[in-house]
Amino acid sequence: MSETRPDERPSGAENSAFCQQEAGPIRVYRRCGGCGKKQEFLNSGKFRVNANGNSVDVWLIYRCKKCKHSWNLTIYERTKPGKIPAELFEAFQTNDAEIAAAYGRNIDFLKKNNAEIE
Numbered sequence: 675m676s677e678t679r680p681d682e683r684p685s686g687a688e689n690s691a692f693c694q695q696e697a698g699p700i701r702v703y704r705r706c707g708g709c710g711k712k713q714e715f716l717n718s719g720k721f722r723v724n725a726n727g728n729s730v731d732v733w734l735i736y737r738c739k740k741c742k743h744s745w746n747l748t749i750y751e752r753t754k755p756g757k758i759p760a761e762l763f764e765a766f767q768t769n770d771a772e773i774a775a776a777y778g779r780n781i782d783f784l785k786k787n788n789a790e791i792e
């Protein structure tokens with residue numbers, strides 16, 4: 675039997691940690707290392723997870739609108755794997771679009787990463 679299943683998420687999977695209901699993504703700007711000047715950066719919708727022994731780093735990757743230079747925004751830094759909710763960790767590893775979008779609407783997260791917000 676083959677196990678080719680479409681990339682479906684189970685219905686009713688709610689991420690209660692992200693109930694902020696704000697309109698659309700927030701525009702963020704940053705000095706781009708590729709362009710050498712301030713540019714708008716776009717949420718790539720991709721996470722990067724780096725597990726190292728008992729320490730995990732998770733980033734959300736943004737890209738320069740002009741040159742695609744990447745910018746990793748820290749979500750978790752040197753965190754014990756057990757401290758990250760399993761559902762969330764799974765979302766990071768599968769590049770869950772909704773979770774990525776939720777971070778893109780999270781002003782505190784963006785500010786913590788020194789994003790310039792319009």
Ligand SMILES: [Zn+2]
Pocket residue numbers: 706707708709710713738739740741742743
């Ligand atoms: Zn650039």
